[in-house]
Amino acid sequence: MQQLVSGLLRNRKAVIGAVILLLIIVAAFAAPLLSQYSPTARVGRPHQPPSLEHWLGTTRVGRDVFTQLIYGARTSLAVGFGAGLMITLIGTMLGIIAGYKGGVIDEVINFFTNMVLVVPNLPLLLVLAAFIGQASPLVIAVILGLTSWAWGVRVTRAETLSIRQKDFIKSAEMLGEPSWRIMAFEIFPNLISIVGINFIGSVIFAVITEATLEFLGLGDPNTVSWGIMLYNAQNASALSVGAWWDLLSPCIALALLGLSLALINFAIDEIANPRLRTGGRLGRWAALVQAGEGRL
Protein backbone atom coordinates (compact mmCIF):
# COMPACT_ATOMS: atom_id res chain seq x y z
CA MET A 1 0.00 0.00 0.00
CA GLN A 2 2.75 2.40 1.01
CA GLN A 3 4.69 1.29 -2.02
CA LEU A 4 1.68 2.07 -4.17
CA VAL A 5 1.34 5.57 -2.77
CA SER A 6 5.02 6.45 -3.10
CA GLY A 7 5.02 4.98 -6.59
CA LEU A 8 2.05 7.11 -7.51
CA LEU A 9 3.80 10.24 -6.28
CA ARG A 10 6.69 9.56 -8.63
CA ASN A 11 4.44 8.91 -11.61
CA ARG A 12 3.79 11.96 -13.76
CA LYS A 13 0.42 10.78 -15.04
CA ALA A 14 -0.74 10.05 -11.51
CA VAL A 15 0.33 13.47 -10.29
CA ILE A 16 -1.43 15.31 -13.11
CA GLY A 17 -4.57 13.24 -12.54
CA ALA A 18 -4.44 13.73 -8.77
CA VAL A 19 -3.95 17.49 -9.07
CA ILE A 20 -7.01 17.88 -11.33
CA LEU A 21 -9.07 15.65 -9.07
CA LEU A 22 -7.94 17.53 -6.00
CA LEU A 23 -8.85 20.87 -7.58
CA ILE A 24 -12.34 19.59 -8.33
CA ILE A 25 -12.72 18.25 -4.78
CA VAL A 26 -11.51 21.50 -3.23
CA ALA A 27 -13.81 23.55 -5.48
CA ALA A 28 -16.73 21.35 -4.45
CA PHE A 29 -16.03 21.70 -0.73
CA ALA A 30 -15.22 25.39 -0.87
CA ALA A 31 -18.15 26.25 -3.15
CA PRO A 32 -19.74 28.79 -0.76
CA LEU A 33 -16.37 30.55 -0.43
CA LEU A 34 -15.70 30.64 -4.15
CA SER A 35 -19.03 32.09 -5.17
CA GLN A 36 -21.26 34.69 -3.63
CA TYR A 37 -24.34 33.39 -5.44
CA SER A 38 -26.72 30.58 -4.68
CA PRO A 39 -26.77 27.85 -7.36
CA THR A 40 -30.56 27.93 -7.59
CA ALA A 41 -31.13 31.67 -7.42
CA ARG A 42 -31.82 33.94 -10.36
CA VAL A 43 -28.87 36.29 -10.13
CA GLY A 44 -28.61 37.87 -13.55
CA ARG A 45 -30.22 38.36 -16.90
CA PRO A 46 -30.71 35.17 -18.94
CA HIS A 47 -27.87 33.86 -21.10
CA GLN A 48 -25.29 36.48 -20.29
CA PRO A 49 -21.86 35.63 -21.74
CA PRO A 50 -18.91 35.15 -19.36
CA SER A 51 -17.89 38.37 -17.61
CA LEU A 52 -16.18 39.50 -14.42
CA GLU A 53 -19.48 39.34 -12.62
CA HIS A 54 -20.41 35.91 -13.92
CA TRP A 55 -17.22 34.01 -14.71
CA LEU A 56 -18.90 31.43 -16.86
CA GLY A 57 -21.98 33.42 -17.83
CA THR A 58 -25.57 32.72 -16.85
CA THR A 59 -28.12 30.08 -17.81
CA ARG A 60 -31.38 30.75 -19.58
CA VAL A 61 -33.15 31.36 -16.29
CA GLY A 62 -30.36 33.66 -15.16
CA ARG A 63 -28.49 31.37 -12.77
CA ASP A 64 -24.74 31.67 -12.46
CA VAL A 65 -23.07 28.87 -14.43
CA PHE A 66 -19.85 28.85 -12.40
CA THR A 67 -21.78 28.57 -9.14
CA GLN A 68 -23.85 25.70 -10.51
CA LEU A 69 -20.67 24.04 -11.70
CA ILE A 70 -18.90 24.02 -8.32
CA TYR A 71 -22.02 23.03 -6.40
CA GLY A 72 -22.76 20.41 -9.04
CA ALA A 73 -19.31 18.93 -8.51
CA ARG A 74 -20.53 17.85 -5.06
CA THR A 75 -23.26 15.76 -6.63
CA SER A 76 -21.01 14.22 -9.24
CA LEU A 77 -18.32 13.35 -6.70
CA ALA A 78 -20.80 11.98 -4.18
CA VAL A 79 -22.60 9.81 -6.72
CA GLY A 80 -19.33 8.74 -8.32
CA PHE A 81 -17.56 7.73 -5.13
CA GLY A 82 -20.69 6.40 -3.43
CA ALA A 83 -21.78 4.21 -6.30
CA GLY A 84 -18.18 3.31 -7.09
CA LEU A 85 -17.69 2.07 -3.54
CA MET A 86 -20.85 0.01 -3.69
CA ILE A 87 -19.99 -1.50 -7.08
CA THR A 88 -16.49 -2.40 -5.90
CA LEU A 89 -17.68 -3.79 -2.58
CA ILE A 90 -20.26 -6.10 -4.14
CA GLY A 91 -17.97 -7.08 -7.02
CA THR A 92 -14.98 -7.84 -4.83
CA MET A 93 -16.92 -9.82 -2.25
CA LEU A 94 -18.79 -11.95 -4.77
CA GLY A 95 -15.63 -12.41 -6.84
CA ILE A 96 -13.54 -13.64 -3.92
CA ILE A 97 -16.29 -15.90 -2.63
CA ALA A 98 -16.92 -17.42 -6.07
CA GLY A 99 -13.23 -17.87 -6.77
CA TYR A 100 -12.32 -19.30 -3.39
CA LYS A 101 -15.35 -21.44 -2.57
CA GLY A 102 -15.81 -22.93 -6.03
CA GLY A 103 -18.47 -25.57 -6.63
CA VAL A 104 -22.16 -24.69 -6.67
CA ILE A 105 -21.63 -21.26 -5.12
CA ASP A 106 -19.22 -20.40 -7.92
CA GLU A 107 -21.58 -21.74 -10.58
CA VAL A 108 -24.48 -19.67 -9.29
CA ILE A 109 -22.51 -16.44 -8.90
CA ASN A 110 -20.84 -16.93 -12.26
CA PHE A 111 -24.14 -17.56 -14.02
CA PHE A 112 -25.71 -14.38 -12.66
CA THR A 113 -22.60 -12.39 -13.39
CA ASN A 114 -22.56 -13.46 -17.02
CA MET A 115 -26.23 -12.73 -17.31
CA VAL A 116 -25.88 -9.21 -15.96
CA LEU A 117 -23.00 -8.72 -18.39
CA VAL A 118 -25.04 -9.49 -21.50
CA VAL A 119 -28.08 -7.38 -20.65
CA PRO A 120 -27.08 -3.96 -22.00
CA ASN A 121 -26.49 -1.67 -19.06
CA LEU A 122 -27.73 1.72 -20.21
CA PRO A 123 -31.11 0.58 -21.59
CA LEU A 124 -31.66 -1.39 -18.38
CA LEU A 125 -30.86 1.66 -16.27
CA LEU A 126 -33.16 3.75 -18.43
CA VAL A 127 -36.06 1.37 -17.89
CA LEU A 128 -35.41 1.31 -14.13
CA ALA A 129 -35.13 5.08 -13.92
CA ALA A 130 -38.20 5.60 -16.10
CA PHE A 131 -40.34 3.60 -13.69
CA ILE A 132 -38.89 5.34 -10.68
CA GLY A 133 -39.79 8.69 -12.21
CA GLN A 134 -37.58 11.62 -11.35
CA ALA A 135 -34.62 9.88 -9.81
CA SER A 136 -32.64 11.82 -7.22
CA PRO A 137 -28.83 11.47 -7.25
CA LEU A 138 -29.10 9.09 -4.29
CA VAL A 139 -31.52 6.82 -6.13
CA ILE A 140 -29.30 6.90 -9.22
CA ALA A 141 -26.28 5.96 -7.12
CA VAL A 142 -28.13 3.03 -5.57
CA ILE A 143 -29.41 1.60 -8.85
CA LEU A 144 -25.95 2.00 -10.36
CA GLY A 145 -24.46 0.15 -7.42
CA LEU A 146 -26.97 -2.67 -7.67
CA THR A 147 -26.71 -3.24 -11.42
CA SER A 148 -23.08 -2.67 -12.34
CA TRP A 149 -20.97 -5.00 -10.22
CA ALA A 150 -20.68 -7.81 -12.75
CA TRP A 151 -17.35 -6.90 -14.32
CA GLY A 152 -15.72 -6.58 -10.90
CA VAL A 153 -16.85 -10.10 -10.04
CA ARG A 154 -15.41 -11.50 -13.24
CA VAL A 155 -12.04 -9.83 -12.72
CA THR A 156 -11.60 -10.62 -9.02
CA ARG A 157 -12.86 -14.17 -9.48
CA ALA A 158 -10.28 -14.88 -12.17
CA GLU A 159 -7.48 -13.50 -10.00
CA THR A 160 -8.71 -15.34 -6.89
CA LEU A 161 -8.70 -18.60 -8.83
CA SER A 162 -4.98 -18.26 -9.46
CA ILE A 163 -4.14 -17.06 -5.94
CA ARG A 164 -6.06 -19.97 -4.40
CA GLN A 165 -3.43 -22.35 -5.75
CA LYS A 166 -0.55 -20.57 -3.99
CA ASP A 167 1.29 -22.23 -1.10
CA PHE A 168 0.48 -19.60 1.51
CA ILE A 169 -3.22 -20.26 1.04
CA LYS A 170 -2.64 -24.00 1.37
CA SER A 171 -0.68 -23.51 4.56
CA ALA A 172 -3.34 -21.20 6.01
CA GLU A 173 -5.88 -23.92 5.28
CA MET A 174 -3.67 -26.53 6.99
CA LEU A 175 -3.41 -24.30 10.03
CA GLY A 176 -7.19 -24.39 10.19
CA GLU A 177 -7.89 -20.75 9.53
CA PRO A 178 -11.59 -20.14 8.94
CA SER A 179 -12.42 -19.48 5.32
CA TRP A 180 -13.71 -15.93 5.91
CA ARG A 181 -10.32 -15.11 7.40
CA ILE A 182 -8.48 -16.57 4.46
CA MET A 183 -10.62 -14.58 2.06
CA ALA A 184 -10.35 -11.32 3.99
CA PHE A 185 -6.74 -11.44 5.16
CA GLU A 186 -4.89 -13.77 2.82
CA ILE A 187 -6.54 -13.27 -0.56
CA PHE A 188 -7.89 -9.72 -0.42
CA PRO A 189 -4.55 -7.96 0.26
CA ASN A 190 -3.18 -9.59 -2.88
CA LEU A 191 -5.97 -8.11 -4.95
CA ILE A 192 -5.41 -4.51 -3.88
CA SER A 193 -4.32 -3.17 -7.26
CA ILE A 194 -7.17 -4.89 -9.09
CA VAL A 195 -9.64 -3.62 -6.53
CA GLY A 196 -8.19 -0.13 -6.87
CA ILE A 197 -8.48 -0.19 -10.64
CA ASN A 198 -12.00 -1.57 -10.38
CA PHE A 199 -12.92 1.15 -7.89
CA ILE A 200 -11.65 4.06 -9.96
CA GLY A 201 -13.11 2.57 -13.14
CA SER A 202 -16.45 2.27 -11.35
CA VAL A 203 -16.26 5.88 -10.16
CA ILE A 204 -15.70 7.03 -13.75
CA PHE A 205 -18.59 4.89 -14.87
CA ALA A 206 -20.91 6.21 -12.16
CA VAL A 207 -20.07 9.86 -12.85
CA ILE A 208 -20.63 9.40 -16.58
CA THR A 209 -23.83 7.41 -16.16
CA GLU A 210 -25.38 9.78 -13.68
CA ALA A 211 -24.75 12.67 -16.05
CA THR A 212 -26.13 10.65 -18.97
CA LEU A 213 -29.32 9.63 -17.18
CA GLU A 214 -29.92 13.20 -16.09
CA PHE A 215 -29.14 14.55 -19.55
CA LEU A 216 -31.76 12.18 -20.95
CA GLY A 217 -34.35 13.67 -18.62
CA LEU A 218 -34.56 10.92 -16.02
CA GLY A 219 -33.09 12.92 -13.16
CA ASP A 220 -34.77 15.22 -10.70
CA PRO A 221 -34.71 18.65 -12.38
CA ASN A 222 -34.47 20.40 -9.02
CA THR A 223 -31.06 19.02 -8.12
CA VAL A 224 -27.89 20.91 -8.92
CA SER A 225 -25.60 18.60 -10.87
CA TRP A 226 -23.62 18.52 -14.09
CA GLY A 227 -26.11 16.19 -15.73
CA ILE A 228 -29.04 18.47 -14.90
CA MET A 229 -27.01 21.44 -16.18
CA LEU A 230 -26.57 19.61 -19.48
CA TYR A 231 -30.26 18.78 -19.53
CA ASN A 232 -31.31 22.37 -18.89
CA ALA A 233 -28.84 23.76 -21.40
CA GLN A 234 -29.98 21.30 -24.06
CA ASN A 235 -33.63 22.13 -23.35
CA ALA A 236 -32.82 25.82 -23.62
CA SER A 237 -31.27 25.10 -27.05
CA ALA A 238 -28.12 26.71 -25.69
CA LEU A 239 -26.05 25.85 -28.77
CA SER A 240 -28.44 27.12 -31.39
CA VAL A 241 -28.97 30.42 -29.57
CA GLY A 242 -25.20 30.78 -29.21
CA ALA A 243 -24.99 30.36 -25.42
CA TRP A 244 -22.10 27.93 -25.68
CA TRP A 245 -20.89 28.61 -22.11
CA ASP A 246 -24.10 27.17 -20.72
CA LEU A 247 -23.49 23.79 -22.35
CA LEU A 248 -19.72 23.58 -22.67
CA SER A 249 -18.95 24.34 -18.99
CA PRO A 250 -20.45 21.10 -17.62
CA CYS A 251 -19.00 19.28 -20.65
CA ILE A 252 -15.48 20.38 -19.82
CA ALA A 253 -15.98 19.66 -16.13
CA LEU A 254 -17.13 16.11 -16.88
CA ALA A 255 -14.28 15.56 -19.31
CA LEU A 256 -11.72 16.77 -16.76
CA LEU A 257 -13.09 14.61 -13.96
CA GLY A 258 -13.17 11.54 -16.22
CA LEU A 259 -9.70 12.23 -17.53
CA SER A 260 -8.15 12.80 -14.09
CA LEU A 261 -9.53 9.51 -12.78
CA ALA A 262 -8.43 7.66 -15.92
CA LEU A 263 -4.88 9.01 -15.54
CA ILE A 264 -4.73 7.81 -11.93
CA ASN A 265 -6.00 4.41 -12.99
CA PHE A 266 -3.44 4.18 -15.76
CA ALA A 267 -0.71 4.98 -13.24
CA ILE A 268 -1.85 2.43 -10.65
CA ASP A 269 -1.66 -0.10 -13.42
CA GLU A 270 1.86 0.90 -14.41
CA ILE A 271 2.99 0.52 -10.81
CA ALA A 272 1.23 -2.79 -10.29
CA ASN A 273 2.90 -4.14 -13.43
CA PRO A 274 6.54 -3.10 -13.34
CA ARG A 275 7.41 -5.74 -15.95
CA LEU A 276 5.62 -3.74 -18.60
CA ARG A 277 5.43 -0.28 -17.11
CA THR A 278 2.45 -0.04 -19.41
CA GLY A 279 -0.36 -2.43 -20.02
CA GLY A 280 -1.37 -5.63 -18.31
CA ARG A 281 -4.12 -5.04 -15.88
CA LEU A 282 -5.16 -1.89 -17.62
CA GLY A 283 -6.58 -4.24 -20.20
CA ARG A 284 -9.07 -5.38 -17.62
CA TRP A 285 -9.91 -1.86 -16.73
CA ALA A 286 -10.28 -0.98 -20.38
CA ALA A 287 -12.58 -3.93 -20.74
CA LEU A 288 -14.49 -2.66 -17.73
CA VAL A 289 -14.79 0.66 -19.47
CA GLN A 290 -15.91 -1.12 -22.57
CA ALA A 291 -18.30 -3.41 -20.79
CA GLY A 292 -20.75 -0.58 -20.98
CA GLU A 293 -19.65 0.10 -17.48
CA GLY A 294 -17.42 2.99 -18.19
CA ARG A 295 -18.55 4.52 -21.34
CA LEU A 296 -22.05 5.41 -22.34
Added chain:
Amino acid sequence: MSFLLRRLAFYLAAFIAAATINFFLPRVMPGDPIQMMFASAGSELSLENLNALKLTFGFIEAPLWQQYLTYLQSVFTGDLGVSIKYFPLPVTELLARALVWTVGLMGLATILSFTCGTLLGALAAWRRGTRLDTIISMSAIFSSSVPAVVISLVMLFIFGYQLGWFPSGYAADPMLDPAFSAQYIGSVIRHGTLPMLTLFIVLVGGFAVTMRNNMINLLGEDYIVMGRAKGLGEGRVMLWYAARNALLPTFSALAIAIGTVLGGSLVTEVVFNYPGLGNVLYQAILARDYPVIQGQLLIMTGAMLVSNFIVDLSYVLLDPRLRKA
Protein backbone atom coordinates in the same frame (compact mmCIF):
# COMPACT_ATOMS: atom_id res chain seq x y z
CA MET B 1 -21.04 -27.78 -31.38
CA SER B 2 -21.94 -28.28 -27.74
CA PHE B 3 -20.12 -25.01 -27.05
CA LEU B 4 -22.50 -23.14 -29.34
CA LEU B 5 -25.55 -24.95 -27.96
CA ARG B 6 -24.57 -24.03 -24.43
CA ARG B 7 -24.13 -20.42 -25.48
CA LEU B 8 -27.54 -20.43 -27.16
CA ALA B 9 -29.22 -21.78 -24.03
CA PHE B 10 -27.49 -19.12 -21.98
CA TYR B 11 -28.60 -16.34 -24.31
CA LEU B 12 -32.17 -17.57 -24.15
CA ALA B 13 -31.98 -17.44 -20.35
CA ALA B 14 -30.57 -13.91 -20.50
CA PHE B 15 -33.36 -12.77 -22.80
CA ILE B 16 -35.98 -14.23 -20.47
CA ALA B 17 -34.26 -12.42 -17.61
CA ALA B 18 -34.66 -9.10 -19.43
CA ALA B 19 -38.33 -9.88 -20.06
CA THR B 20 -38.73 -10.80 -16.39
CA ILE B 21 -37.39 -7.42 -15.35
CA ASN B 22 -39.93 -5.81 -17.66
CA PHE B 23 -42.68 -7.89 -16.13
CA PHE B 24 -41.93 -7.24 -12.49
CA LEU B 25 -40.84 -3.61 -12.60
CA PRO B 26 -44.31 -2.02 -12.91
CA ARG B 27 -45.62 -4.53 -10.39
CA VAL B 28 -43.14 -3.81 -7.63
CA MET B 29 -43.37 -0.04 -7.97
CA PRO B 30 -45.69 1.63 -5.47
CA GLY B 31 -49.12 2.41 -6.88
CA ASP B 32 -51.32 0.80 -9.48
CA PRO B 33 -49.15 -0.70 -12.25
CA ILE B 34 -51.86 -0.44 -14.92
CA GLN B 35 -52.47 3.15 -13.96
CA MET B 36 -48.74 3.80 -14.08
CA MET B 37 -48.08 2.20 -17.45
CA PHE B 38 -51.04 3.47 -19.38
CA ALA B 39 -51.97 6.67 -17.57
CA SER B 40 -50.43 8.97 -20.16
CA ALA B 41 -52.70 7.43 -22.79
CA GLY B 42 -55.56 9.44 -21.32
CA SER B 43 -58.74 9.39 -23.32
CA GLU B 44 -57.13 8.30 -26.58
CA LEU B 45 -57.38 4.65 -25.68
CA SER B 46 -60.79 3.06 -26.05
CA LEU B 47 -61.73 0.44 -23.49
CA GLU B 48 -61.23 -2.25 -26.09
CA ASN B 49 -57.72 -1.09 -26.92
CA LEU B 50 -56.83 -0.74 -23.28
CA ASN B 51 -57.91 -4.31 -22.66
CA ALA B 52 -55.79 -5.53 -25.54
CA LEU B 53 -52.79 -3.70 -24.09
CA LYS B 54 -53.47 -5.14 -20.65
CA LEU B 55 -53.55 -8.63 -22.10
CA THR B 56 -50.24 -8.08 -23.89
CA PHE B 57 -48.53 -7.05 -20.68
CA GLY B 58 -50.13 -9.81 -18.65
CA PHE B 59 -52.48 -7.67 -16.59
CA ILE B 60 -55.20 -10.28 -16.37
CA GLU B 61 -57.39 -11.56 -13.57
CA ALA B 62 -55.25 -14.55 -12.73
CA PRO B 63 -52.46 -15.65 -10.40
CA LEU B 64 -49.10 -14.01 -10.88
CA TRP B 65 -47.48 -16.96 -12.63
CA GLN B 66 -50.25 -17.00 -15.22
CA GLN B 67 -49.77 -13.28 -15.78
CA TYR B 68 -46.08 -13.94 -16.21
CA LEU B 69 -46.63 -16.70 -18.76
CA THR B 70 -49.08 -14.49 -20.65
CA TYR B 71 -46.47 -11.76 -20.85
CA LEU B 72 -43.74 -14.14 -21.97
CA GLN B 73 -46.08 -15.48 -24.61
CA SER B 74 -46.66 -12.01 -26.03
CA VAL B 75 -42.94 -11.30 -26.02
CA PHE B 76 -42.05 -14.50 -27.83
CA THR B 77 -44.81 -14.06 -30.39
CA GLY B 78 -43.38 -10.65 -31.16
CA ASP B 79 -46.21 -8.66 -29.62
CA LEU B 80 -44.70 -5.78 -27.65
CA GLY B 81 -47.92 -3.80 -27.43
CA VAL B 82 -48.68 -0.47 -29.05
CA SER B 83 -47.02 2.86 -28.52
CA ILE B 84 -49.08 5.18 -26.39
CA LYS B 85 -47.62 8.32 -27.86
CA TYR B 86 -47.96 7.24 -31.47
CA PHE B 87 -51.14 5.26 -30.93
CA PRO B 88 -52.02 2.87 -32.59
CA LEU B 89 -48.57 2.17 -34.02
CA PRO B 90 -47.27 -1.19 -32.74
CA VAL B 91 -44.04 -0.92 -30.73
CA THR B 92 -42.32 -3.46 -32.97
CA GLU B 93 -43.05 -1.39 -36.07
CA LEU B 94 -41.90 1.83 -34.43
CA LEU B 95 -38.67 0.20 -33.32
CA ALA B 96 -38.10 -1.59 -36.63
CA ARG B 97 -38.20 1.72 -38.51
CA ALA B 98 -35.64 3.22 -36.14
CA LEU B 99 -33.51 0.09 -36.07
CA VAL B 100 -32.49 0.55 -39.72
CA TRP B 101 -30.84 3.88 -38.97
CA THR B 102 -29.18 2.70 -35.77
CA VAL B 103 -27.79 -0.45 -37.35
CA GLY B 104 -26.37 1.54 -40.25
CA LEU B 105 -24.81 4.18 -38.03
CA MET B 106 -23.61 1.80 -35.36
CA GLY B 107 -22.46 -0.93 -37.69
CA LEU B 108 -20.26 1.37 -39.73
CA ALA B 109 -18.88 3.15 -36.67
CA THR B 110 -18.11 -0.15 -34.95
CA ILE B 111 -16.36 -1.67 -37.94
CA LEU B 112 -14.31 1.46 -38.54
CA SER B 113 -13.35 2.03 -34.92
CA PHE B 114 -12.58 -1.65 -34.34
CA THR B 115 -10.29 -1.78 -37.37
CA CYS B 116 -8.54 1.51 -36.66
CA GLY B 117 -8.39 0.98 -32.89
CA THR B 118 -6.93 -2.50 -33.25
CA LEU B 119 -4.29 -1.35 -35.73
CA LEU B 120 -3.37 1.67 -33.61
CA GLY B 121 -3.20 -0.49 -30.49
CA ALA B 122 -0.95 -2.99 -32.24
CA LEU B 123 1.30 -0.19 -33.45
CA ALA B 124 1.50 1.35 -29.97
CA ALA B 125 2.40 -2.00 -28.43
CA TRP B 126 5.02 -2.67 -31.07
CA ARG B 127 6.62 0.72 -30.45
CA ARG B 128 5.93 0.75 -26.72
CA GLY B 129 7.67 3.45 -24.75
CA THR B 130 8.16 5.67 -27.79
CA ARG B 131 6.51 9.00 -28.41
CA LEU B 132 4.10 7.35 -30.84
CA ASP B 133 2.97 5.01 -28.07
CA THR B 134 2.44 7.92 -25.70
CA ILE B 135 0.37 9.82 -28.23
CA ILE B 136 -1.78 6.81 -29.06
CA SER B 137 -2.22 5.80 -25.40
CA MET B 138 -3.10 9.30 -24.26
CA SER B 139 -5.65 9.74 -27.05
CA ALA B 140 -7.08 6.35 -26.19
CA ILE B 141 -7.42 7.27 -22.50
CA PHE B 142 -9.10 10.49 -23.53
CA SER B 143 -11.50 8.72 -25.87
CA SER B 144 -12.50 6.15 -23.28
CA SER B 145 -12.86 8.37 -20.22
CA VAL B 146 -14.76 11.34 -21.62
CA PRO B 147 -18.53 10.72 -21.63
CA ALA B 148 -20.20 10.13 -25.01
CA VAL B 149 -22.61 12.95 -24.19
CA VAL B 150 -19.73 15.36 -23.89
CA ILE B 151 -17.98 14.22 -27.07
CA SER B 152 -21.26 14.41 -28.99
CA LEU B 153 -22.12 17.88 -27.74
CA VAL B 154 -18.66 19.25 -28.40
CA MET B 155 -18.56 17.76 -31.91
CA LEU B 156 -22.00 19.23 -32.61
CA PHE B 157 -20.83 22.60 -31.32
CA ILE B 158 -17.63 22.69 -33.35
CA PHE B 159 -18.63 21.09 -36.65
CA GLY B 160 -22.38 21.65 -36.60
CA TYR B 161 -22.62 25.20 -35.27
CA GLN B 162 -19.24 26.94 -35.33
CA LEU B 163 -17.85 25.67 -38.62
CA GLY B 164 -21.21 24.72 -40.07
CA TRP B 165 -19.69 21.88 -42.08
CA PHE B 166 -22.44 19.41 -41.31
CA PRO B 167 -26.18 19.61 -40.66
CA SER B 168 -27.09 19.47 -36.97
CA GLY B 169 -29.94 17.00 -37.09
CA TYR B 170 -32.07 14.40 -38.89
CA ALA B 171 -30.93 11.49 -41.00
CA ALA B 172 -31.60 13.25 -44.29
CA ASP B 173 -32.93 16.52 -45.58
CA PRO B 174 -36.59 16.50 -44.47
CA MET B 175 -37.56 18.21 -47.74
CA LEU B 176 -36.46 15.18 -49.76
CA ASP B 177 -38.52 12.07 -50.28
CA PRO B 178 -36.81 8.78 -49.44
CA ALA B 179 -35.73 7.26 -52.74
CA PHE B 180 -32.75 5.59 -54.32
CA SER B 181 -31.65 8.84 -55.89
CA ALA B 182 -28.16 10.27 -55.75
CA GLN B 183 -29.56 13.37 -54.11
CA TYR B 184 -31.23 11.47 -51.26
CA ILE B 185 -28.33 9.14 -50.64
CA GLY B 186 -25.94 12.08 -50.65
CA SER B 187 -28.10 13.80 -48.08
CA VAL B 188 -28.11 10.68 -45.91
CA ILE B 189 -24.33 10.52 -46.05
CA ARG B 190 -23.97 14.21 -45.25
CA HIS B 191 -26.29 13.91 -42.25
CA GLY B 192 -24.73 10.69 -41.03
CA THR B 193 -21.09 11.74 -41.16
CA LEU B 194 -20.96 13.79 -37.97
CA PRO B 195 -22.77 11.29 -35.71
CA MET B 196 -20.64 8.52 -37.14
CA LEU B 197 -17.43 10.43 -36.61
CA THR B 198 -18.52 11.08 -33.03
CA LEU B 199 -19.26 7.42 -32.35
CA PHE B 200 -15.93 6.56 -33.91
CA ILE B 201 -14.11 8.83 -31.43
CA VAL B 202 -16.18 7.42 -28.57
CA LEU B 203 -15.30 3.84 -29.44
CA VAL B 204 -11.83 3.81 -30.93
CA GLY B 205 -9.95 4.36 -27.65
CA GLY B 206 -11.35 1.29 -25.92
CA PHE B 207 -10.37 -0.98 -28.80
CA ALA B 208 -6.91 0.53 -29.01
CA VAL B 209 -6.18 0.10 -25.28
CA THR B 210 -7.42 -3.50 -25.25
CA MET B 211 -5.36 -4.45 -28.28
CA ARG B 212 -2.28 -2.68 -27.01
CA ASN B 213 -2.33 -4.48 -23.68
CA ASN B 214 -3.09 -7.88 -25.13
CA MET B 215 -0.25 -7.48 -27.54
CA ILE B 216 2.30 -6.19 -25.01
CA ASN B 217 1.62 -9.30 -22.99
CA LEU B 218 2.37 -11.46 -26.02
CA LEU B 219 5.55 -9.73 -27.15
CA GLY B 220 7.70 -11.71 -24.74
CA GLU B 221 6.56 -15.04 -26.18
CA ASP B 222 9.05 -17.38 -27.80
CA TYR B 223 7.38 -17.47 -31.19
CA ILE B 224 7.85 -13.72 -31.54
CA VAL B 225 11.57 -14.13 -30.88
CA MET B 226 11.54 -17.05 -33.28
CA GLY B 227 9.92 -14.97 -36.02
CA ARG B 228 12.55 -12.31 -35.60
CA ALA B 229 15.37 -14.84 -35.42
CA LYS B 230 14.23 -16.25 -38.72
CA GLY B 231 14.91 -12.80 -40.13
CA LEU B 232 11.32 -11.97 -41.00
CA GLY B 233 10.49 -8.31 -41.63
CA GLU B 234 9.25 -6.18 -38.73
CA GLY B 235 5.83 -5.64 -40.30
CA ARG B 236 5.35 -9.34 -40.87
CA VAL B 237 6.22 -10.30 -37.29
CA MET B 238 4.08 -7.50 -35.92
CA LEU B 239 0.97 -8.28 -37.94
CA TRP B 240 1.11 -12.03 -38.57
CA TYR B 241 2.79 -13.24 -35.38
CA ALA B 242 1.87 -10.80 -32.63
CA ALA B 243 -1.25 -8.97 -33.74
CA ARG B 244 -2.95 -12.07 -35.03
CA ASN B 245 -2.73 -13.82 -31.67
CA ALA B 246 -3.58 -10.74 -29.67
CA LEU B 247 -6.75 -10.36 -31.69
CA LEU B 248 -8.57 -13.25 -30.04
CA PRO B 249 -9.21 -11.61 -26.63
CA THR B 250 -9.92 -8.37 -28.46
CA PHE B 251 -12.74 -10.15 -30.21
CA SER B 252 -14.41 -11.04 -26.94
CA ALA B 253 -13.99 -7.43 -25.91
CA LEU B 254 -15.86 -6.58 -29.09
CA ALA B 255 -18.77 -8.79 -28.00
CA ILE B 256 -19.02 -6.93 -24.73
CA ALA B 257 -18.50 -3.61 -26.45
CA ILE B 258 -21.68 -4.06 -28.46
CA GLY B 259 -23.60 -3.05 -25.35
CA THR B 260 -21.42 0.01 -25.09
CA VAL B 261 -21.98 0.80 -28.72
CA LEU B 262 -25.71 0.65 -28.12
CA GLY B 263 -25.39 3.01 -25.19
CA GLY B 264 -23.09 5.36 -27.07
CA SER B 265 -25.24 5.46 -30.14
CA LEU B 266 -28.24 6.11 -27.93
CA VAL B 267 -26.76 9.29 -26.54
CA THR B 268 -25.23 10.37 -29.85
CA GLU B 269 -28.55 9.96 -31.62
CA VAL B 270 -30.28 12.10 -29.04
CA VAL B 271 -27.72 14.87 -29.38
CA PHE B 272 -27.76 14.81 -33.19
CA ASN B 273 -31.50 14.27 -33.35
CA TYR B 274 -30.86 11.18 -35.47
CA PRO B 275 -34.01 9.07 -35.96
CA GLY B 276 -32.55 5.80 -34.62
CA LEU B 277 -33.47 3.66 -31.63
CA GLY B 278 -31.84 6.07 -29.20
CA ASN B 279 -33.97 8.95 -30.30
CA VAL B 280 -37.14 6.87 -30.21
CA LEU B 281 -36.23 5.83 -26.68
CA TYR B 282 -35.58 9.44 -25.72
CA GLN B 283 -38.95 10.56 -27.06
CA ALA B 284 -40.57 7.64 -25.25
CA ILE B 285 -38.91 8.62 -21.98
CA LEU B 286 -40.08 12.22 -22.33
CA ALA B 287 -43.65 11.03 -22.98
CA ARG B 288 -43.40 8.20 -20.40
CA ASP B 289 -44.42 5.81 -23.16
CA TYR B 290 -43.74 2.64 -21.15
CA PRO B 291 -44.52 0.00 -23.79
CA VAL B 292 -41.87 1.57 -26.05
CA ILE B 293 -39.31 1.87 -23.23
CA GLN B 294 -39.81 -1.77 -22.30
CA GLY B 295 -39.75 -2.92 -25.91
CA GLN B 296 -36.51 -1.06 -26.36
CA LEU B 297 -34.84 -3.02 -23.54
CA LEU B 298 -35.88 -6.28 -25.20
CA ILE B 299 -34.74 -5.20 -28.67
CA MET B 300 -31.39 -3.96 -27.37
CA THR B 301 -30.87 -7.10 -25.30
CA GLY B 302 -31.76 -9.13 -28.38
CA ALA B 303 -29.30 -7.18 -30.49
CA MET B 304 -26.61 -7.65 -27.88
CA LEU B 305 -27.24 -11.39 -27.68
CA VAL B 306 -27.24 -11.83 -31.45
CA SER B 307 -23.96 -9.98 -31.80
CA ASN B 308 -22.49 -11.99 -28.94
CA PHE B 309 -23.52 -15.13 -30.74
CA ILE B 310 -21.91 -13.94 -33.96
CA VAL B 311 -18.72 -13.31 -32.02
CA ASP B 312 -18.99 -16.81 -30.53
CA LEU B 313 -19.28 -18.22 -34.04
CA SER B 314 -16.25 -16.30 -35.23
CA TYR B 315 -14.41 -17.47 -32.13
CA VAL B 316 -14.98 -21.04 -33.20
CA LEU B 317 -13.57 -20.15 -36.61
CA LEU B 318 -10.57 -18.29 -35.17
CA ASP B 319 -9.65 -20.67 -32.37
CA PRO B 320 -9.30 -24.29 -33.51
CA ARG B 321 -9.25 -25.52 -29.91
CA LEU B 322 -12.95 -24.75 -29.55
CA ARG B 323 -13.92 -26.77 -32.62
CA LYS B 324 -13.00 -30.07 -31.01
CA ALA B 325 -14.94 -29.54 -27.79
